[in-house]
Amino acid sequence: MTDARTRKRPAARRRPEPGADRQPVTVDRIVRAAFELIEQDGLDALSMRKLADRLDIKAATLYWHVQDKHDLIDLLAEALFADFPMDDLADSEDWKGNLLTFGQAFRAYLVGRRDAAKILTNRFVLGPHLLSSMERLLGWLRSSGLGDRESSYALITCLVYVHGFVLWETTPMSGAVARGETARDYLEELREELEELSQESFPHTVALAEQLTGPGNDDRFAFGLTCLLDGLAAQTAR
Numbered sequence: 001m002t003d004a005r006t007r008k009r010p011a012a013r014r015r016p017e018p019g020a021d022r023q024p025v026t027v028d029r030i031v032r033a034a035f036e037l038i039e040q041d042g043l044d045a046l047s048m049r050k051l052a053d054r055l056d057i058k059a060a061t062l063y064w065h066v067q068d069k070h071d072l073i074d075l076l077a078e079a080l081f082a083d084f085p086m087d088d089l090a091d092s093e094d095w096k097g098n099l100l101t102f103g104q105a106f107r108a109y110l111v112g113r114r115d116a117a118k119i120l121t122n123r124f125v126l127g128p129h130l131l132s133s134m135e136r137l138l139g140w141l142r143s144s145g146l147g148d149r150e151s152s153y154a155l156i157t158c159l160v161y162v163h164g165f166v167l168w169e170t171t172p173m174s175g176a177v178a179r180g181e182t183a184r185d186y187l188e189e190l191r192e193e194l195e196e197l198s199q200e201s202f203p204h205t206v207a208l209a210e211q212l213t214g215p216g217n218d219d220r221f222a223f224g225l226t227c228l229l230d231g232l233a234a235q236t237a238r
Contacts, residue, residue, distance in 0.1 A: 025057055027065060031079045034072060035113075043115035048072070076119050078127030084109050086133050095144040096229045102137065103162050103225045110166045117166035145236035154232050161228055169217050187213040 023029065033054045037046050048069055052062040066072050089102055110116040134155065141151040172178035177186050194202075194209035205212070 025055065025061060025065060027075060030055065030062070030065060030072070031075050034076060035079070038076075038119075039114050043073075043118050046072075073119055074123065074125040077123040077125060078130055080113065080116055080120060081127070081129040081133050084129075084133070086129075086136065091140075093143075095140045096233060098140045099137070099158060099229055100222075100225060102140075103158065104222065106162050107166055107221055110162070111170060117163045117170065121163050121167065141232075144232065146232065150232075150235055154235075158225075158228065161225060165221055165224065184215060187215060 030051070034046060034051055037050060037054055046069070048062055048066075049059055051072070052059045055062065066075065084106065086102075089098070089105060092098055110120070137155055137158070138151055141154050142148075144151075146154060173183060173186060174181075177183055191209050191213040194205055194212065197206050199206050
């Protein structure tokens with residue numbers, strides 16, 4: 001599998017607007033501008049024309065460097081792995097501890113970048129930073145005693161869990177939240193509504209209303225990831 005950028009055209013190719021005193025157009029500059037637009041309006045609102053306007057260039061110039069929006073998102077995915085501080089994560093003989101630390105750090109990183117999980121979901125376009133991260137994760141998994149097949153499946157399972165959890169927790173919970181109500185206020189209202197349900201018809205839901213609507217996503221994430229890793233550990237004992 002090859003990087004879409006290198007497959008299409010050289011990444012370092014430049015073509016400034018004729019006769020204009022502007023910064024040269026580079027892939028790095030295009031990526032930075034795309035992230036700025038995403039932080040401002042979200043990934044769904046990103047378009048090649050808006051990006052060209054942001055860079056103060058013609059759309060034709062942008063298409064000289066990036067084939068289309070799909071190609072652009074490939075570049076954004078690699079850039080996200082480039083910025084993630086994977087090298088700061090310590091290696092230890094505890095593979096489960098390594099993966100738990102990675103999962104928590106990666107989740108925090110994705111939450112801090114608007115629509116980052118949406119950009120990465122099901123993106124598998126190889127670049128040097130994605131490859132480096134994948135190699136390290138696979139090393140931890142194979143050191144656990146998992147076989148080759150199980151290690152490759154486990155890598156995807158762990159990434160899907162992190163991406164999916166971030167998508168879940170960063171998506172508005174209701175129309176009210178999407179329109180501006182805070183998630184905390186909405187959850188408090190929801191808790192009250194659940195507690196007022198019929199005890200006879202919904203005894204378990206009423207009993208767990210506070211747990212279901214509490215803001216403790218850190219604990220929820222850690223619980224799910226620990227269960228996932230415990231399940232992988234059980235595979236090594238077979």
